[in-house]
Amino acid sequence: MLALVLGNRIADPLRRLAAQAAALGRGEPVEPVQTSIREVAESGAALAEASRTIRRREEDLRRLNDALETRVGERTRDLAETNARLIAAATGRERAEAQLRQSQKMEAVGRLTGGVAHDFNNLLTVVLGNLALARRRLGELEEHSPATERIGRGIDNAVEGANRAAILTQRLLAFSRQQPLAPEAVDANRLVAGMSDLLRRTLGEDIEIETVLSGGLWRAHADPNQLESSLLNLAVNARDAMPAGGKLTIETANAYLDEAYAAGREDVDAGQYVLICVSDTGTGMSPEVVTRAFEPFFTTKPTGKGTGLGLSQVYGFARQSGGHAAIYSEPGQGSTVKLYLPRLRDAELPAAAGTQAQPAAPGTGLHTGRGAVVLVVEDEEMVRDFAVTALEEAGCRTIAAGDGPSALALLSAHPEVTLLFTDVVLAGPMNGRELAAAALARRPRLLVLFTTGYTRNAIIHHGRLDEGVNFLGKPYTASALLERISRLLA
Template identity: 55%
Template sequence: MPIFLRKRSIVSLSVVLILLVGIIGATLFLVARLQEDQANLQRSLALELRVARLFSLLQDAETGQRGFLLTQKQSYLDPYDRAVREIGGEMDALRENNRDDDRLRQPLAALDEVAKAKLAELRKTIDLVREAKSDAAAALVQTDEGKKLMDRAREIVRSIDASEQQVLAERQAYILRTAHLVRSGIILALLLSILLGALTIRDSQKQFAAADDANAALQLANRKIQDEMAQKERLEHQLRQSQKLDAIGQLTGGIAHDFNNMLAVVISSLNLLKRRVERGDTDFMKFVDGALDGAQRAATLTHRLLAFARQQPLAPQPVDCNAFVGGMSDLLRRTLGETIKVETVLAGGLWRTFADPSELESAILNLAVNGRDAMPNGGRLTIETGNASLDEDYAARHVGVPDGQYVLVSVSDTGTGMTPETAAKAFDPFFTTKGPGKGTGLGLSQVFGFVKQSGGHIKIYSEIGQGTSMKIYLPRFFGDDLEPVRTPAASAAPIPTGTPDIVVLVVEDDERMQRLTAEAFRDLGYSVLQADGPKMALQIIAERADIDLLFTDVVMPDMNGRQLAEAALKARPGLKVVYTTGFSRNAVIHNGVLDRDVNFLAKPFTLEQLARKVAAALSRAG
C-alpha cells in the first residue's frame, strides 16, 4: 500500500476514534443526568405517597372518632389512636425529605396546621363524650368545623398532587428527551464503530465475505423468527377458539347433567305415583313431594342461569344496606350454624343503593354459605358495609366497571382461601371446588350476574390459609322519591285464598298451561274465565262487566300481553292486571328491570306464589 494512502487511512481512523470517544463521553454524561432525573422522579412519587398516607390517617382518625361517638366503645378509637401516633412522624418525614424544595414549604406547613387542628377537633369531641357531654359533642360536630378542616386538607393534598403532577410531567418529558439523546448517542457510537471496523477491515476480502455471510445468516434468522411468530399467533388463535368451545361445552354439559337429574326425579316420582294410584294405594304423597322438589330445583337452576346471563327480571328499590344486613342477621345465624361466628360492621352515614331486595338477599346468603363451606372447622364470617368511590384509574384497569360512587357490601371469612387460579374461575358457571353432589357451581355465577345486571362490580380478595373477602359494589342511589326497603322477610302467613265473587280472566295461548292455571285459580276459590288469546279476551271483557283481574301471558301472537292490558284498561279502567311469562325480556321488562306499574309472576310458579301475587295485586290501590 502506498505511504500516502496509509497516512490517509491512519488519519481517518484517528478522526473516527476521537469522535467515538467524544460521543461515548457525552453519552455517559447524559446517562448520569438520566439517573439523577430518575432519582428526582422517585422523590416526587414518594412525596405523593406520603401525602396520600397522611390524608388517609386523618380519615382513619375521623372514622375512629365517629365510631366512638356512635357506640362509645373504646375499641372504635383504635384507628384514631394509630393515626395520632403516626401523623407526626409522617409530617416530619415530609418536611425532612423536601426541606430543600421552596415550592413545597408553604403547602406542607399549611397541611401540618390543618392536621393538628383536625386532631384537636377530634380530641375535643372524644373528651366531651368521655365527660358524658354527648350533646355538646354532637353540637360541635354539627358546626361542620371538622368537615371544613377535612375539605381544607383535601384541597391542600389536591394542590400538592397537582403541583407534583406538573413537576412529574416536566421531569418525564426531560427524561424522555434525555433518553432520546442517549439513544441517539448510542446509535451514533454504533455507527462510528461500524465505520471504524469498516476502515480497519476494508482491505480484507475474506472479512468482507464473512460479513456478507453473517448478514445473510441474520436475514435468515429474521425470516425464521417472523415465521415462528406467525405460527405462534395461529396457535394462540386456535387456543382461544378451543377455550371458547370448552366453556360452551362445560356450560352445556352442566345444564344437561343437572336438568337430567332433576327430570329423572320428576319422571320417576310421577311414574311411581301413577302406579300407586292405579293400584288404589293412598301412600303416594312422598312421590308428589319428590316431583315438586325436582321441578322446583329445575326452576331454581333456570333462575340462576338467567341471573348469570343477566336476563332475569329485576324489581329494584332504594335499599338501606345497613338495615338490610341487620335484618338478615338472624337468618344468617340460623343458616350458617353454631360453629360460625357472624359479625356485622355497619358504616355510619351509609349511602343508599337501588337494587332488587330479594336478589340482594340471595347474593349475600350465597356468599355467606360459600364462606361457611370454606370453614369446615368453624370460624368468623364478617359482613361489612361502607361507602366507596371507584376512580377513573380503577375503572380503566377493570373492563366494564364505570367510575363513580358505590355502596360496598363485603362478606369475609377466615377459611382456607383460594389460589389465584381458582379465584379467576370462581364466577364461571358450573365451576365448583366442592365434592360431587355438594354444589351446582352456579351460586357465585348468580351473584356475578345480579351484580353486573344492577350496574355494579364484584371483586375477590383471597389468600391461602388466610381467608376470602367478596366485595360487592352497587351504584349509589341519588333519588329521594321512594322510601328505602328493609330486608325481605319470608311470610309465615297462610296462603291467601279468593272467593267465588272475584272473577279472574286467564289469557294463555298454550292450552295445557291455560288449563292448569285456570284449575289453580279455581282451587284457590276464584271464579275463572279462560281465553286462548288477546282477541277472545277482549270479546269476553266487552261482554262481562264483573271481571276483577286479568291474568295474561306476555308473549302471544298478534298482540302481546302489555298491548292486551292497555286495550282492556281503556274498556275497564279499574281492572287489575298480573303478567306472567317464561321469557326473560319482553314488553314489561326494559333493560332487565320491571316497569314500575307492573305486577309480574315468572314461570314456572307455585300455587303459593300465584296466590300471594294475585292477592297483592287485588289489594293494590289504583
C-alpha cells in the same frame, strides 16, 4: 501537531544561538546575535498562543462531550419511557382482550341459560301446580290408609325436587341478568344486622361471625330480597371453604371506583358505591380458580356437593343492579368477595312499584276472589289449563284464550270480566303488554296481572319492572296465584 511545529520553529534559533556562542568562545567570527534572539522571542510568543488555542479547543471538546453525554442520556430516558408505555399499552390491550373474551363468553352462556330457564319455568309451573292440586285433593279424602300416606310422601318429595329445580332456574336467570328486580332504597347496615340470626343458624357453631358496619353509610339502590339471597350464598360458600371452622366477616363501607379502576374493567362504571365485603379464613383460591369463579356450573367442590351457581348468581345480581363484584384470594389465606352496589341519592328515590302490594285486610284471605271473572291468556296449553283449574277451585269464574286477538274478542263478549291474567310472551301478533294496553283502552278499570318465565320482554327493562306493573313470576303455585289475585281484588 501545532505545538510540535511551533516547538521545531523555536528549536532552530536556539540551536543557532548555541552554535554562535560556541564560535565566539573559540574566537571565530559569527553573524549578529540579535536576529536569532528575535526569532526565538517570536517563536516563543507563537508557542504561547498555540498553547492557549489548544486549551480553548480542549475546553470546547470537553463541553461538546458533556453535551453529547447529556443528549445521549436524555434520549436513553425517552426510549425507556416510550418502551415502558408500549409495554403498558400491550399489557392493557391483552387484559382488555381477555376481559372482552370473558365478557362475550359470559354473555353467550347467559343467553343460553336464559332460554333454558324460560322453558323450564313453564314446565315447572305445570309440575308444581298440579302436584299442589293433587296434594290438596289427596288431603280431602276421608280415608287415610298407608297407600294414601305413601302417595302423599311421594307428592311431597316431587314438590321438593321441583322447588329445588325452580331455585336453580332462578339462579340461572340471575346469572344471565334476566331475573325481575324491584330495586329500592336499602340500608345495608340494617339488612346485614337483620341477617345475623339466619346466618348463625345456617353456618353452625364452628363458624365465628363478625360484622363491621360503617358509620354514615350511604343508601344503596338494590332489590333487598335478592341482596339477602346473594349474601346468604356468599356466607354458605365461605362456610364450605372452612371445613374445620373459621371466621366469617361481613363489612360495609362507602366506596369510590375511580376512572383508572374502571378503565381496566369493561363492565365497571366509575362512581360512588355501597360496598359489602364477605371475608373468610378458609382454604383460599388460586389465581386460575379466581378467574373462573363467577362462571356458572364451575365449582371446585366434589361431584354432588355444589351446583356452581352460587357465585354466578351473585355476579349476575351485582351486574344487573348496575354494580360490580370482585374476588380477592390467595391459597391458604382465605378469600374476600366485594359486592359494589350503586349509591342512591335522595333525588333518585324510586316511586313505589306496582308489584309491592299491601297485605290483604284481615279476613279476606284467598277467598276474596270468589265469584270474580278472570280472563286467562296463555299460549302454553298445559300452563293455561293449570291456571284455569286453580282459579276455578278457588271459586273464580274463568275464560281462557291462547293469544291476544282471541282474548280481546272474549273481553268484548264478556263485560263481566274483572281481571286479566296474561303471559307476557305470547304467540301471534300481540304480546302481553300490547294486549293489556288494548284491553285497558276499552276497559280502563280492568285489573291486569302479568306473568312470564323470561324477563327480556315488554314489562321489564334493564332487569327492572316498569312502574305500576303487577307481576307474578313463573314458576308459580296455585296458592301464589290466588294470593296475588286476592290482593289485587281487595
